[in-house]
Amino acid sequence: MRELRIHGRGGQGAVIASKVLAIAVFRDDRQVQSFPAFGVERRGAPVTAFLRMADTAIRVRCEITEPDDLIVLDASLIGAIDVTTGLKPGGLIVINSTRSPAEFIALANRFRVVTVDASGIAAANNIGSASQPIVNTAILGAFAAASGIVSLDLVCGAIRDEFPVRPEQNIVAARAAAAAIRVGSRHETHAEVEQVADA
Numbered sequence: 001m002r003e004l005r006i007h008g009r010g011g012q013g014a015v016i017a018s019k020v021l022a023i024a025v026f027r028d029d030r031q032v033q034s035f036p037a038f039g040v041e042r043r044g045a046p047v048t049a050f051l052r053m054a055d056t057a058i059r060v061r062c063e064i065t066e067p068d069d070l071i072v073l074d075a076s077l078i079g080a081i082d083v084t085t086g087l088k089p090g091g092l093i094v095i096n097s098t099r100s101p102a103e104f105i106a107l108a109n110r111f112r113v114v115t116v117d118a119s120g121i122a123a124a125n126n127i128g129s130a131s132q133p134i135v136n137t138a139i140l141g142a143f144a145a146a147s148g149i150v151s152l153d154l155v156c157g158a159i160r161d162e163f164p165v166r167p168e169q170n171i172v173a174a175r176a177a178a179a180a181i182r183v184g185s186r187h188e189t190h191a192e193v194e195q196v197a198d199a
Helices: 015-028 074-078 118-124 136-147 152-162 167-179 189-196
Strands: 004-007 031-037 045-052 069-072 092-096 112-116
Touching: 004 074, 015 031, 015 092, 015 136, 015 152, 031 069, 069 136, 074 112, 092 136, 112 136, 118 136, 118 167, 136 167, 152 167
Parallel strands: 004 069, 069 092, 092 112
Antiparallel strands: 004 045, 031 045
16 A cells, blocks of 8 residues: 655645645546645645555555655645654655755655645646646646656546546646656756666
């Protein structure tokens, strides 16, 4: 079983991101489970979404405390809460940030850090507003490219089916983010990221 936790703020699309990724994984003939956790205040408040995937039936029904991977939709959450609680050593963290992975030195020493400017990509494609872009589809493209867990084509197919409004713009954002992931100081494809991780 592989487990993913998504950290964001209300309005960034964390819950929809977990749903879209779940659809993509399910279409890859795997079992999947996704669910959110949030308080009464949603807009701007921290939101967490969870996703499990496995080749066999998933019988666990609780929040994910020891994820294999993290997606962080708002880099400011890293200083506000310990988003890495329980993350397995060497786990993947995909962060929405204009900063390079090397600038997250406390994380880079323990985990595999990938960054992408999902906010800039979403804003460039008019997804959300200039002041509050909705970054979920862009970050999913980045996660697909960095992790290799599910193909970018399956993610884009799920986006097309789940976004009745402007699906093509969201697909363009996902593909742009997949091409713009940063590991260290270099832009990497998934195959190159795997080589870095294995080195």
